Amino acid sequence: MTPETPAGTGAVPAVRVGLVGAGGWAELFHAPLLALSAGTELAGVWARRPDEAERVAAPYGAQGFSRFEELVEQVDALAFAVPPDVQAELAIQGAEAGKALLLEKPIALDLGRARALADAVDGAGVPTQMVLTWRYADSVRRFVDACATAEPLGGRGHFLTAGLLGGMFTTPWRLERGPLYDLGPHVVDLLAAALGPVAEVAARGDLHRWVELQLVHETGVVSQASLTAYSQLDPGRSGVEVYTADGVIEVDTAEVGADAFTRIGVEFAETARGKPHPLDVHHGLVLQQVIADAGRQLGERG
Numbered sequence: 001m002t003p004e005t006p007a008g009t010g011a012v013p014a015v016r017v018g019l020v021g022a023g024g025w026a027e028l029f030h031a032p033l034l035a036l037s038a039g040t041e042l043a044g045v046w047a048r049r050p051d052e053a054e055r056v057a058a059p060y061g062a063q064g065f066s067r068f069e070e071l072v073e074q075v076d077a078l079a080f081a082v083p084p085d086v087q088a089e090l091a092i093q094g095a096e097a098g099k100a101l102l103l104e105k106p107i108a109l110d111l112g113r114a115r116a117l118a119d120a121v122d123g124a125g126v127p128t129q130m131v132l133t134w135r136y137a138d139s140v141r142r143f144v145d146a147c148a149t150a151e152p153l154g155g156r157g158h159f160l161t162a163g164l165l166g167g168m169f170t171t172p173w174r175l176e177r178g179p180l181y182d183l184g185p186h187v188v189d190l191l192a193a194a195l196g197p198v199a200e201v202a203a204r205g206d207l208h209r210w211v212e213l214q215l216v217h218e219t220g221v222v223s224q225a226s227l228t229a230y231s232q233l234d235p236g237r238s239g240v241e242v243y244t245a246d247g248v249i250e251v252d253t254a255e256v257g258a259d260a261f262t263r264i265g266v267e268f269a270e271t272a273r274g275k276p277h278p279l280d281v282h283h284g285l286v287l288q289q290v291i292a293d294a295g296r297q298l299g300e301r302g
Contacts, residue, residue, distance in 0.1 A: 014041035015272040018075035022047035022056040024168045026081030035060040037265020046071040072097050077272040083173045088113040092120040100272035101128045105185040107284035114288040121281045128281040129271040132189050134253045137260035143251035147194040153243045155195050155223035157187040161236035164229035178207035179229040185287045187225040190240045195221045203294035
């Protein structure tokens with residue numbers, strides 16, 4: 001189902017998006033994002049518990065669905081707010097049905113399923129976009145632009161939170177995998193945007209305490225990333241610094257604001273209409289490879 005412009009009106013209809021998942025981040029972030037962004041309409045919600053789907057959908061005049069297949073039939077695109085293993089399974093079905101996909105990170109819990117999802121997207125030729133929130137913020141885009149004209153010596157990134165000490169982010173997959181799979185994609189992605197694609201990763205630490213990554217970029221520059229979701233820091237801290245002979249280029253991603261959330265929806269409307277997005281499923285697969293390599297190294301020590 002592709003959004004089409006009504007003949008003779010010149011108007012561009014909203015992309016009808018189905019939300020897969022309810023409660024938690026789906027309710028606080030995805031539902032209002034899709035309902036209130038220019039160019040998208042929250043057309044329906046599916047969750048394993050139909051009552052939860054209806055509850056999340058109701059404030060926006062959307063429909064709650066009891067079957068995933070019924071949601072897919074009624075929308076132009078799908079947005080996912082479910083665990084990565086569930087996302088990979090259902091997103092493959094969505095791709096095969098010809099739907100544009102708004103994906104969370106990581107795109108799967110294992111590299112094999114991530115590759116299967118990317119293959120399904122390629123086979124169906126559907127557009128995709130990832131919710132790497134930092135990358136949509138004005139401050140982050142200015143930072144990346146500044147790094148593009150610099151000659152970096154090296155870089156550092158960090159994402160330090162109390163997320164796994166309690167609250168809505170203490171979900172089973174996050175508790176099992178630790179901050180590497182949840183926070184790691186954000187930091188690795190931004191370091192790669194600033195310093196070039198990652199060629200090698202070396203990982204040290206404890207998956208459930210502190211993870212330290214050393215990244216060697218294709219440019220030859222080396223960077224480090226520090227991750228924890230077990231710190232009592234309040235508020236948490238996150239950001240990236242790139243050092244040059246002249247000084248430092250830095251961004252505090254803890255200050256990412258509403259502009260990032262607004263832009264995700266606006267850009268997804270364009271993506272769903274066929275405009276390629278740089279943060280697509282293949283970008284997610286590249287990040288998955290780095291994270292999987294790091295995870296294997298940490299697993300060998302644990």
